[in-house]
Amino acid sequence: MTAYHIFTPDDALRFADQHSELFGDHSKLSAVEFGDGNLNLVFRVSNDKGTSLIVKQALPYARCVGESWPLSTDRARIEAEVLQQHGRFCPQHTVEVLHFEPALSAILMEDLKQYQILRSELVKGKTFAHLASQMATYLAQTLFYSSDFVLSGPVKKAAVARFINPELCLITEDLFFTDPYCNHERNTIHALILPRARQLWQDEELQAEVAALKADFLSKPQALLHGDVHSGSIFINADNCKVIDAEFGFYGPIGFDVGSLLGNLLLNYVACPGLFAPEQAEQQQAYLLAQVRELWQQFAAQFSQLMASETQDSALQNSRYQQHFLQQVLADSLGYAGCELIRRTVGLAHVADLEKITDAKKRAEAELRAIELGRALIMQRAKLAQMDAVLTLVQQVTV
Ligand SMILES: Nc1ncnc2c1ncn2[C@@H]1O[C@H](COP(=O)(O)OP(=O)(O)O)[C@@H](O)[C@H]1O
């Protein structure tokens, strides 16, 4: 068995050639490393006829920081296995894993080169009519079929154990729920919003609600989450979208995945006036609000339908329980969306939606909108029983 070593492009090329029939005999291959994420190496291996595959390898540390932040390479196993599971539940919207090599922490997967990263497209002002409906399907299918509604107690517990992901969960626990609410050295805060960030560090009312969301993140293993459904993890084109990058996967609260995506749509929403001229900003914001509404409505409809028709456990077949469950998922989703808005503004990992705003004053205004909206969603999540009320709040808070 080959021992772990950090891949060069040549290593990635040999790995792809060994484990795929796609390239044909001795065809001319080339490989390039082009990863732009925070954690891993990503290579594209191509032949001279335009066929290509992706090799993703986990480094023993976080790429964005370096060796001073060691990180288990077991995250590659988690990523491969989550993608394989989600691929069984929703193949049309999950990147296909072709091979996983545990010793090398390396995954061979399909190349989504006919797609674009959603975040980059939203920052350019592009819109996709099917985004909400397809992502609602992805979320409903992957979350429902990995939950207690379908799995027996023993099978579910074995799955929870298999997807224990302590190191990557700790990153989320710190970056989402702790760092933004104190003066932590990992935070990056632009000078113009420092006074508002300082208020977050004193905001005990908000911190109490964030603590409740963190406690649920720590102890509510409802379904096998992707764990990081931000708009940089979604590849999209005019026809379809596919989700990548599931290394933060674990059994957690369903609202965390739904809320991460809602939060990312709303991050783009608050950024629009800084990114675009007024008329385009207004159009893009209307598109985003429609997608937020549709995402929840379609997710809720599909999840309800699945609960009604596919639930195995007789106690969980109770329809009042199912309605209550979904209502709680909405409240959780809004809370986690709020956490995403705040952590992307004052925490370690910022997003292009805000960072691409070149005018510092406009960027600060957008960041302040993200904080106010994030706070409102977290504080009011239990009262916001309908999406209409959520959309009204978004518009009121971000004027
Ligand atoms: N299957 C794929 N097809 C095409 N490009 C990919 C694929 N997977 C990753 N990439 C590229 O690599 C980048 C980083 O991948 P990602 O999985 O987000 O890495 P990280 O885990 O380091 O965040 C993506 O933004 C994308 O440009």
Ligand SMILES: CSC[C@H]1O[C@H](OP(=O)(O)O)[C@H](O)[C@@H]1O
């Ligand atoms: C040091 S990890 C920071 C941040 O990065 C992850 O996203 P990605 O790997 O897709 O860039 C995740 O959102 C983490 O919170």
